[in-house]
Amino acid sequence: MELKNHTLIKRINRVKILNSIRLHAPIARSQIADMTGLDRKSLTNFISEFLAEGIVSEAGKQEQRMGRPFTMLRFADNLAAGGIYIAPDMTAGVLVDLSGNKVVSARRDFSLYSPKELIISKVKEVYEELKASGLKMYGFGLCVPGVIESGSGLVRASVNLPSLVGRELRNDFGPLIQEQLYIEDASRSKALAEKWFGAGRGASDFVCVDLDVGVGMGIVNNRALYKGAADYAGEIGHVVIERNGRLCRCGNRGCLEAYLARNVVLDEMNRAAGTHFLRLEDFNAGLNGNLQTLLEGYGAKLAMALGTVVNLLSPKIIILNGGLVECFGNVMLPIISREISSCCLGETLSSTKILASDLEFSAAFGGASLVLSDIFEVPGHFCV
Ligand SMILES: [Zn+2]
Numbered sequence: 001m002e003l004k005n006h007t008l009i010k011r012i013n014r015v016k017i018l019n020s021i022r023l024h025a026p027i028a029r030s031q032i033a034d035m036t037g038l039d040r041k042s043l044t045n046f047i048s049e050f051l052a053e054g055i056v057s058e059a060g061k062q063e064q065r066m067g068r069p070f071t072m073l074r075f076a077d078n079l080a081a082g083g084i085y086i087a088p089d090m091t092a093g094v095l096v097d098l099s100g101n102k103v104v105s106a107r108r109d110f111s112l113y114s115p116k117e118l119i120i121s122k123v124k125e126v127y128e129e130l131k132a133s134g135l136k137m138y139g140f141g142l143c144v145p146g147v148i149e150s151g152s153g154l155v156r157a158s159v160n161l162p163s164l165v166g167r168e169l170r171n172d173f174g175p176l177i178q179e180q181l182y183i184e185d186a187s188r189s190k191a192l193a194e195k196w197f198g199a200g201r202g203a204s205d206f207v208c209v210d211l212d213v214g215v216g217m218g219i220v221n222n223r224a225l226y227k228g229a230a231d232y233a234g235e236i237g238h239v240v241i242e243r244n245g246r247l248c249r250c251g252n253r254g255c256l257e258a259y260l261a262r263n264v265v266l267d268e269m270n271r272a273a274g275t276h277f278l279r280l281e282d283f284n285a286g287l288n289g290n291l292q293t294l295l296e297g298y299g300a301k302l303a304m305a306l307g308t309v310v311n312l313l314s315p316k317i318i319i320l321n322g323g324l325v326e327c328f329g330n331v332m333l334p335i336i337s338r339e340i341s342s343c344c345l346g347e348t349l350s351s352t353k354i355l356a357s358d359l360e361f362s363a364a365f366g367g368a369s370l371v372l373s374d375i376f377e378v379p380g381h382f383c384v
Contacts, residue, residue: 008378013038015383017046018055019376021073022099023384026059028070047073054136055079055098075099080135081375082179083367084126085143085186086119088112088160088213093126094364095135100196100372104133105361116163116172124176138375139180141367142173143189145213149231153183159249159261160213182370186210187234188225189366190321190357191218196369198359199319207315208357209236209306212322215257219313224379237261241304256305260298262323268294280327287331295328299335306336306354307343314348321357329356 016036021027024035033043050056057076061069080095080103092107106129108122131137146158146165153169155161164172169183184192191208194200200208204223210216215237219226227233237257238250245254258264262280269283270276272290277283283291306318320329320336336354359365377383 012378012381012383013042014046015376015378017043017050019384021056021075022376025074025099026062026072027074028062028072030070032073076136078134078136079138080133081138081368081371082127082130082140083143083189083364083369083371084123084130084140085189085361085363085367086123086161086164087145087186087363091119091122091126092361092364093130094361094368095130095133095137096197096365096368096372098138098372098375102365103135104130105364106130112160113162116167119161119163120172120176123173127177137179139182139371140177141182141184141189141370142169142177143184143186143363143367143370144169145186145216145363147232148183148185150182150184150227160263180371180374182367182374184366184370185216186212186363186366187214187216188218188227189369190359190362191220191319191366192225192369192373193359193362193366194218194319194321194357195220195223196372197365198357198362199317199355203316205313205315206317206319207234207309207313208319208321209302209309210322211260211262211302211320211324213262215260217309219315221313223382224377236305236309239305239308241301256301259301260324265294265298265324280323284327287328292331295331296335298324298328299332300339302332303336303339304343307340307349310340310344310348310352315352318352318354319357320354321359321362325356 017032020032020035054076056073059072059074062072063069075098079098082095084093089112090109094105095103097103106126108125110118110122147156155164155167158165174181187210190210194208200206206220208218217234217236219234238255240254241256242254246258247253248255248258269291272294
């Protein structure tokens with residue numbers, strides 16, 4: 001037990017120092033000591049380790065009014081965390097430096113319902129393009145829409161990537177991606193992306209609702225992703241909003257996703273407009289009365305489910321994300337704001353902001369966030 005505690009304390013101190021550098025670089029050893037409360041000897045040992053590992057480098061001297069100049073420290077500029085998102089029809093990857101700035105991105109498209117061999121080969125191309133940057137990778141986070149086991153990467157269900165269902169992604173991508181590999185479902189990854197890069201920065205409790213090929217939700221509770229007892233927390237897409245309603249792919253009736261999944265929305269809008277568009281973006285040229293009515297209905301249904309979220313979780317922010325919001329957020333947000341007040345307690349709602357995400361490729365950033373979380377966080381401990 002004593003050894004376990006010692007290892008944990010060492011890990012917490014290491015992470016505190018790394019966060020001081022992440023948030024305040026260039027920074028001197030004495031400033032890190034003031035921020036972390038660590039004694040000089042321990043700090044010197046940690047910094048020597050970081051310099052030897054190549055994580056930290058010296059960034060010149062800063063003159064002082066009295067005494068010797070400070071040697072400033074910052075992260076080595078050749079380090080990166082990677083994220084790759086596999087969507088139903090494309091794969092996108094990003095690299096971010098350890099301070100969270102995007103360094104490079106890559107993308108490859110493929111057809112819907114492609115075989116797994118083709119998907120793996122496109123991911124390989126993205127990975128190799130990112131690796132060509134020459135940066136030293138800390139790890140890669142791989143994100144896929146569906147019901148995914150985060151450890152093995154077993155894809156339990158994925159309507160739009162059927163060739164990956166039943167596969168253990170760690171087996172398929174482990175031999176390809178040489179760095180440490182993290183795997184998570186896309187909706188939760190998007191919540192992490194908001195926490196590190198988007199509207200969730202600085203918020204300890206928020207949710208991110210993903211309205212795309214499916215409907216999912218990542219819950220950030222006390223700064224950490226909440227997964228629930230069976231690792232399924234956040235399945236807002238299968239909240240029933242209409243008794244005996246439309247059949248959902250899960251087998252139940254009246255689930256939110258049966259009304260708001262991207263392909264369902266696309267089909268309905270095409271029928272209403274007499275068009276044959278393949279993408280939601282194509283409707284942005286003009287929303288006639290029929291389409292406005294449809295969007296009103298989508299907003300009202302979403303407000304019902306979000307009202308339940310507000311009542312149960314009282315999140316500080318609800319961030320809406322995904323294709324439906326990217327295309328029609330400006331129409332749907334006012335509808336949601338109007339409708340949600342009749343679906344939850346006013347006192348609770350008044351503490352919750354509802355807004356649209358402004359992150360592009362957020363699931364790929366979510367992958368990189370999995371890596372950053374491992375470097376800069378210790379589960380159950382606040383290390384900033
Ligand atoms: Zn369902």
